[in-house]
Structure formats: structure tokens, C-alpha cells
Amino acid sequence: MTSDGLLTLSREQKASFQQDGYLHLPGFYHGDVLQRLRDEYHQLVTQTENRPANMSYSYMDPPEGYVPDEFNPKNVVGMMDQVMAGDFWIDHVTEPGIVGALVDCFGPDIDFHNGKVRNKPPGFESTQGWHQDWPYELHSKPELAAAITYLDPTDFEAGATEVIPNSHLQALPTAEGASTLIQEDVDDSEAVVCKVAAGDVVIIHVMVIHRAGHNYTPHSRNAIINEYKTAGAIDHWNNRCGLAGLPLARGGRPLMPRLTDWIDA
Numbered sequence: 001m002t003s004d005g006l007l008t009l010s011r012e013q014k015a016s017f018q019q020d021g022y023l024h025l026p027g028f029y030h031g032d033v034l035q036r037l038r039d040e041y042h043q044l045v046t047q048t049e050n051r052p053a054n055m056s057y058s059y060m061d062p063p064e065g066y067v068p069d070e071f072n073p074k075n076v077v078g079m080m081d082q083v084m085a086g087d088f089w090i091d092h093v094t095e096p097g098i099v100g101a102l103v104d105c106f107g108p109d110i111d112f113h114n115g116k117v118r119n120k121p122p123g124f125e126s127t128q129g130w131h132q133d134w135p136y137e138l139h140s141k142p143e144l145a146a147a148i149t150y151l152d153p154t155d156f157e158a159g160a161t162e163v164i165p166n167s168h169l170q171a172l173p174t175a176e177g178a179s180t181l182i183q184e185d186v187d188d189s190e191a192v193v194c195k196v197a198a199g200d201v202v203i204i205h206v207m208v209i210h211r212a213g214h215n216y217t218p219h220s221r222n223a224i225i226n227e228y229k230t231a232g233a234i235d236h237w238n239n240r241c242g243l244a245g246l247p248l249a250r251g252g253r254p255l256m257p258r259l260t261d262w263i264d265a
């Protein structure tokens, strides 16, 4: 518990999340803990056979002028439900510091929502554009957030996530037949590039306007996105993802035991 009586965040960090709709946690994972995370991740994207059928991988053809890098040699661009890959990935979802941050942001009762991987292999071009996650994952109330764990230093040229601070207070109309926003209507004059280091985490409110960037570097930029919600936010989009709705904190107390020796509780 921090000196402010919060589980993970300082009072300033909590206020910053409430004000801006996102929060950058530099160096959340570091040292041996980060190394283990990167090692496990390397196995996840290289040992792709014989995984549970309810996990899925997607791959990207290298664009002209780019080749896959050694860390992500199969050019995995995305995965769904990496949490089903084993105990380590459950420990990543239930990591008490992250669950604590969500409690600090939203209140005492937190559930898991879903987990995925979003990589930006060399030459990746993001086609999604500005969006709020809300239309993709409607609930009875917008009490959800994604915790993006970055495994590599990621700046603007390398596909950094961009966010528009304080844009999380209302749901905006989506483009015809799409879940993204009408791009011309988005005022991105105040957009912030989340320049991150390996091991940083950025927490993104479900309604904050954001987008993924393009990666013009020869290095794969890799990230895991776990999403969380309050117990009171009831699923309206029929979430069938692995471990959806798993209770992670009740009464402000993280519930899940550690399954591996990765990070001791």
C-alpha cells in the first residue's frame, strides 16, 4: 500500500488517470522480472504449435524492405487469449500491482475482461485510426481499462501508442459501419505520444481516444494488452474470451494466488 492509502498508485497518479483517462507507469517491470517476461514472451511467439485451441495467433507478411527480427521471427502481429498459454500468463494478468492500480483507478471490486497481444513487427502500418475501445466492448457502464505492457522501447517512429488526454468523458459517434471514430471529427491537436521503455505499462480508459502508430524501424515492437473492468460493469457484447469475468479483487483486496515464482506476492 502506498503512503496515500492506495494499493499501487500515488494520489497524483490516481488524479492524473481521472483527469487524462490514461496513466503511464514507467519501469513497472524491470531487472530480472522484465527479463523473465521477455523470455516467456519470446517462447509465446516462437513456440506457436500445440497451444490450446482457444488461443489464436495472427501473422504479418513482411512489407517490402523489412524482415522479421530475431525476437519475433514468425512476425506474429497479434494474439487473442494469451492468458490460456499457461500459469505464467495468468500471473501476468493477475499481477497484484496491476490489479492494485485498477482498484485505485476504479474502486474495490475488479474483474478480468480479456487479454491479447498487439505487436508492431518491422514495417507495421496501423490502419485502425483514432478510436475509443468502448464501441468494441460495450458494458452497462464504462468502467473498464486496458493495461498495455510494452516489451521494447517504443517511440513515435516505432509505433508508439498515441492518446488524447481528457477525451474519456463521453462516447463519440463512430464512422458508418465501423467501430472507429469519424477521423476528420477528431481534434488531435493535444495528442500525446506515449514514448515508453521496455517494462513500462500504460493504463488506458475504455473511452479515451487513442490509436496505434506505424513501425518504421527494423525491430519488432511487442506489447501485451490486458483489460480489466469493475464487477459492476455488466458485459453487453457477449464476451467469450478466456477467463472473462474472473474476479481479481474484492473489497480492495487482490484475490488471486501466485502460480509461478515470477513475482512473489
Ligand SMILES: O=C(O)CCC(=O)C(=O)O
Pocket (backbone or CB within 6 Å): 118, 133, 159, 160, 161, 162, 210, 211, 212, 213, 223, 225
Ligand atoms: O497497440 C497500440 O499501440 C494500441 C492498441 C489499441 O489501440 C487497441 O488495442 O485498442
